[in-house]
Amino acid sequence: MLIYWANDEYSITLFGHTFFSFFPQGFYHAFNITHRLSEGMAFHFLFMWAFAINGLVYVLYTIISGEWRELVPQKKSFKEAWLVLLHDLHIRKMAPPQNKYNAAQRIAYTAIIVMGFGSLITGLAIYKPVQFYYLTWLCGGYHFARILHFALTIGYVFFFLIHIVQVILAGWNNFRSVISGFEVITVKDPEPITETPTPTTDENPVQ
């Protein structure tokens, strides 16, 4: 992240008047990131490999395992996602029925892959704008590609914040299922019909 701070490019300016500066001088001092551009770039050009490879492995995994079916939005998802949002905001009581992921999750988890791909393309477009001139052209030029790359990064921050809040709200059992891959659902025992209890057999394997 240090990479962005060296030059105060990031402000909203109209007709020569700056309305909002993303990073006022105090910001730099508060986070101790003055004159650390080279350090930021060095980290960036190592971690870019990690992000790109991690993304590639994840996408390959979802394709090979068939998990993508749970993740890609369906036709109805876009309508349902709105209902999920209303439900999560406690405006609507019922959430639409879902499979592993609800409609909003499907959209979010697919969007993040599209965003990741966008970061990769815009990143290459600004990293080697001469060698990958066609990517730079595709991203609307060097300057615009930079803005896109930066906007996507802010997008990840929002995704992360919402993600963490949602995990906390979803509670412990959900979090455990994320880590361990199974969910524990307590089913009440039905009342025995016969007087003699059935002999205990094997337990059903846990799904």
Added chain:
Amino acid sequence: MKTPFNKKNKGPKKTLTVEQKISRRNFISFGTFFIAAGAAYGGWKWLYNSPEETATVTAGARAPLRRALNKTELAFRRVFSNNNLVKTYPKEMAAKNVRHNEDIGNEGKIEAAAWRLQVKKHSGEVLSISIDDIKALPKTDIVYDFKCVEGWDQISHWGGVKFSDFISHFKLDDQVKLQYVGLATPDKVYYVGIDMPSAMHPQTLLAYEVNEQPLPPKHGAPLRLIIPVKYGIKNLKRIGTMTFSDNRPPDYWAEQGYDYYSGL
């Protein structure tokens, strides 16, 4: 139905209850989770606190990060080609007020008539070239987006002699078989090293004009490097000496933690 427990058979393990299976699988997965999280945290701590590289031609970066920069350079050098050209613009789009960032090695004024470019061949022979000798060569103009490592970019218009034309005119073809060219200001305060493919790129200029006017002192009069395949930090102003070498020549910003290659 399974056969009931058989004493002769050592094999079948005791069947676990659902609760046992849950707790066992939780233990394994959370154990893995915490080990992975700990490894990630430890890895980050290791990297963040890793020692600074030994100062050579590069300096100022953490040792593992410098290794990564150098490896990344090798990977991206594969896509470098003289056929990949920087985008050019009509000259009307060039900035009238060309941005000026630093004056390291370019302070004060210099007498253009007394100035000489010292070209030091690998053999030790030195060519001393005046600005008029250079201006007598065919002129090339370029209007392109100049890119700074700090993140800004600006369309600007430069004129001068192509580096490759300069090389062939002064019969330095044997010198450019070496891997690097080094440039330094007359006072040797600012210096850059350029890999030969980038220097010989058809858009690399030894520039003496900006916006069709002679370079003002702040833009590196009388002669500066304009190399569109590199960030601004490599575009040395006020060239004093030119050297050729198979080793990386010293580079001002590479000694301060920046990537040596800094190619675009």
